[in-house]
Every structure is written in structure tokens, then in C-alpha cells.
Amino acid sequence: MEQMKTNPWTLSVLLLLAGPLGADPDWHVEYPDSFCVVEGSTATIPCSFTHPAGRRVERVVWCTNDEFCRRLVFNVYDSSNVRADRRFRYLGDLVGNCTLKIIKTVKRDTAMYRFLFQANGEGYTGQKGVIVKVTNGEVVKVRSSVTDNVVKEGSQVTLTCTSACSFHQLDVHWYRNGHALSETGPALHLSSLTNNNTGNYTCSLDSSGQKTSAPWSLVVVEDEGRFDWHLTVSVVLKVLWSVFLLLLAGLVFAKRSAPGPEHEIVYSEVVG
The missing domain is CATH 2.60.40.10 (Immunoglobulins)
Structure with missing residues (x-):
């Protein structure tokens, strides 16, 4: 039985499409569903990624309309390029968060966005991507x-x-x-x-x-039927304080009105 021969060039292309992971689930990029944003607003693309243990991420890239983020012309953010568009801010890290923030979106920001990360010389792109549509005139x-x-x-x-x-x-x-x-x-x-x-x-x-x-x-x-506990407690305290002051004043007055020793009447027995 004749064996099927694989063209070396075709094999190279298949390996490139597969990326470094092949069927390894440790290499992964997770995007949200496609969504739209209102022109002029600030939007975010939530994103997370994973890679095999022991790998160290050296570079992260966000690109538009590029299946593998291999062409620099389509990069909206590149950690190795300080001249990247300042409207695109990377909120993620080099560990597992790849969130991208787009400030003051414009119509030309409508595109398919993908994320690429490189670890120990190998790169992986989340090919699924996320479509961002910038619309105008939304109410x-x-x-x-x-x-x-x-x-x-x-x-x-x-x-x-x-x-x-x-x-x-x-x-x-x-x-x-x-x-x-x-x-x-x-x-x-x-x-x-x-x-x-x-x-x-x-x-x-x-x-x-x-x-x-x-x-x-x-x-x-104003809710006329609502019972105001704060007001009620305040009124009760004021009434009690007034009663206390009246009792105190009465005691002071009674003490001052009571006859002292110098006012005592001395009765002497009249001896006939």
C-alpha cells in the first residue's frame, strides 16, 4: 500500500497555523464575544491568556486585521514599541491578563482585534479574535x-x-x-x-x-405619613430635660423658703 507523502512546505505551514501549542490546551487566549461601542466613548476588551508552566512572557502585542499579529504595521499596541498609539492602553500584565483599553474610540477603530504573546522565544496568537464595531448616532x-x-x-x-x-x-x-x-x-x-x-x-x-x-x-x-424616629426622640429628650429643670428649680426654691434656725419661734412657759 502506497504511503501518503507530505510536502515539507505544507507541513511547515500547518505547524505555523497550529502555533507552538499544537493540541496543548496550556496555550490559550480568551476573548469576549464581539461587541460594538459608541464613537467617542472609552471601551475595554477583556482578555486573558495561559501558557505552560515555567515559561516567561517577554512581549505582548495587540493587532488588528492580522491573523497572526506578525506584521508590525497592524499593531495597535506592542510592549516592545514605545511609539504605539497612546489611545490604546494595555491594562494587562505578563502573567495572564491581556485586557486592552481604547480611549475615545473613532470609526476607524472598527476591526478584528487579536492578541499575541511571546514566551521563551515562541509566540502564540489567539486567532479567534474579537470584532469591535464603532457606531455613531446611537441614542x-x-x-x-x-x-x-x-x-x-x-x-x-x-x-x-x-x-x-x-x-x-x-x-x-x-x-x-x-x-x-x-x-x-x-x-x-x-x-x-x-x-x-x-x-x-x-x-x-x-x-x-x-x-x-x-x-x-x-x-x-416629603412623606407625611412616615414616622420620623429621629424627630420623635429629639422632642422626647427636650421634654424630659424641661421637666428635669423644673423639678430642680422647685427643689432649690423649696430649700430657700424653708425656715432656718434664726427664724425659729421659741415658746416659753409662763409661770403664774
Whole structure:
């Protein structure tokens, strides 16, 4: 029976496609599902990688539209190149985290992103990659955990910044009546509400405020039926203090009014 002969050039290509791991699961890169981001926002690509024990990672690379990240022209980040685009920041390390942050995304950032790491002279690329689509004109909205805009004092409300695009955000900014709040993130939690929380709330996908939602109005009203323990305790303490002062004043007055020795009446027996 004639044996099948393999062309040496074909074998080399197959080995290159397989990478250094072959069927070894110790070499691996894990990406999220493909997602879209709103133009001008700051996004993150979560990523993790593994390699055989004893290996030391010397270089990490993020590239676009390159199956193996072998061509430098497509690299958006390269740990060995200090001139890489500053909008792309590597949040990972050389151990197992390969997260990439994209600041102020633009339309041309739409691409297939892949991660490459080199350890002890061998390189491995996560060929699955992740498609990032940058869209424009997406409507940013504020959604509330309550249906009514009017709530009573002491209650709580959670506001969430959403978009028609399932964006992965690192930076979401909140405003009340146009003034920036210290809280950041997709969700704004408001608890123990008072009248000071009344206002129009908006969210923005970047600090410039260019991608700002329509306002969501919140009105906090006094709860007339709510029993205020703090006020009740305060009133009771004041009443008790007043009673104590009255009793103390009465005792002092009684002591001062009592006849002393110099005022005692001496009765003498009249001897007839």
C-alpha cells in the first residue's frame, strides 16, 4: 500500500497555523464575544491568556486585521514599541491578563482585534479574535428602577445609562442639572433620598459630554405619613430635660423658703 507523502512546505505551514501549542490546551487566549461601542466613548476588551508552566512572557502585542499579529504595521499596541498609539492602553500584565483599553474610540477603530504573546522565544496568537464595531448616532438613555418620577423621601432609585449598542464601558459620567456628579459607572445608586436629590439627571459616555442622554427628571417629596424616629426622640429628650429643670428649680426654691434656725419661734412657759 502506497504511503501518503507530505510536502515539507505544507507541513511547515500547518505547524505555523497550529502555533507552538499544537493540541496543548496550556496555550490559550480568551476573548469576549464581539461587541460594538459608541464613537467617542472609552471601551475595554477583556482578555486573558495561559501558557505552560515555567515559561516567561517577554512581549505582548495587540493587532488588528492580522491573523497572526506578525506584521508590525497592524499593531495597535506592542510592549516592545514605545511609539504605539497612546489611545490604546494595555491594562494587562505578563502573567495572564491581556485586557486592552481604547480611549475615545473613532470609526476607524472598527476591526478584528487579536492578541499575541511571546514566551521563551515562541509566540502564540489567539486567532479567534474579537470584532469591535464603532457606531455613531446611537441614542444614549437613562433608565430608572422606578416607573414614577415622583418618589418619597427616604426611598431609593437606581439610574442606568444605556445605549442601543451593547457597549463595554469603563467611563460613564453622571450629571444633575448639568453639574457633574462624583459617581461614575453605568449605574447610579441613589438611596435615602431627600429634596436635595430632586433634579434632571443625564449621563454621558465621555467626559466631554458630547454623547449625553436626554434628561430624566426626579422629584423627591416629603412623606407625611412616615414616622420620623429621629424627630420623635429629639422632642422626647427636650421634654424630659424641661421637666428635669423644673423639678430642680422647685427643689432649690423649696430649700430657700424653708425656715432656718434664726427664724425659729421659741415658746416659753409662763409661770403664774
